[in-house]
Amino acid sequence: MQTNNKLKTNHQLSIITVNLNNKEGLSKTLASIANQSCQDFEYIVIDGSSTDGSVALMQNTSFIDRWISEKDTGVYDAMNKGIALATGSYLLFLNSGDQLFDHTVIENAMPKLTGEAIIYGNLKQVWTDTYRIHYFPEKLTFGHFLNQTIGHLSTFIRSDLFEKYGLYETEYKIVADWAFFTKVIVKENVSVKYIPDVVGTFDMNGMSSDPVNFEQINRERRQFLRKHFGRFLDDYEQHEHTLQILKRIQSSKGFRWLKALGVKKFQ
Template structure:
């Protein structure tokens, strides 16, 4: 089996119906569908039962949070690649899996683009970059509804269940930045991501968790250096400076300036 699509849900029957409909209507059918429900009491379970003939595995039981539920799905999956499409999010159109299937051919992570839909109906298409750097992950992540991840990457490395919001971001940082896993961007909208329910409180907690993760991965001095380098790269004249610095003329002119600054620094150090 090449692909497993995993949906987690808790008391979101309306969103679950949309998600399931987008999966069941796919023209491509050679995949398994897994639904993990957290013991919903709003009719979600009835919806799952009524469609269980199209679901490879499902359960409806209490869990400890979103990442505990996602880990349950991972353990039950048999596909080479996994796509997490949680309730309320849905595939962009009926040809998504058919179009993406030929690209699931070797890279550890294959990702497309994501359409964000806000509570007021406004839509924002986010086209992910072809190159994913540490600087990129300082500000953003990959949207899991647009990312097809090799199941083998989760062996011994499931999502951290103590985190509330950014465990998938932590996973991508570890796999792409630290372990140099292979990846590929496909210029194709994969899913529609529902932004309803995203609050300033959630965004604040997101930043707190990211800071906690980075401090656990990198020693303070290295983390400071990486963040400073990322900041410098965003300055307006950085690209021009970098290109100029490659020329012999620039290097010849800047050398005496640097020598003068070093002498000046030494002079002040001696006075202290």
């Protein structure tokens, strides 16, 4: 492990970056970190033994507090290594290629880290030739997590959650961050706070956004849901299926015609 001599005065927040042979993406992430108006955080980089010049880039970056470069079993194994090294009360995962939305993100976020277990904001999603701001719901439900998630790079996670509920489950190669959020928010009902800020900029051309991986994503999600929710998932899905049937009936021409005739059963 490499440690720089620069010491932070406040470890309220640790930002963790994982990287593997993505020097170009790492350069963008480092530039985003360096550009922050508030530098009062701990910064850690976990590299998977890159051979593309990433190590030299880390060696020549003075504001990295700790970094390692060694083999790992995947992105979530690397993120778990970052958790083990971090000293902050809150953790933010800004992986190689990710960027903070603008230079004031950390300055604006610090006063809002007020003790809740999960504090999440919004994302700028970037494709090759376009982008959009993705706004997450203020209320997170089981239904939301069945099909969606919250952004790992726009979510501040209180570090003691990993001690209490476990690290990222590396059996899931693509959705372990979704699995962690679903477990602690839905199953364990930890405290959650939404902040309306745009926190991160996410490259939508990455692993979890690749259509080739959709089948594996769905398979891993089903595996997790069966493991942690069992028969309750069956009950919920049956309820949702019934609601969808009712909605289709209500929107049908026959339903509207009977209602227009004043048939009370359909009022």
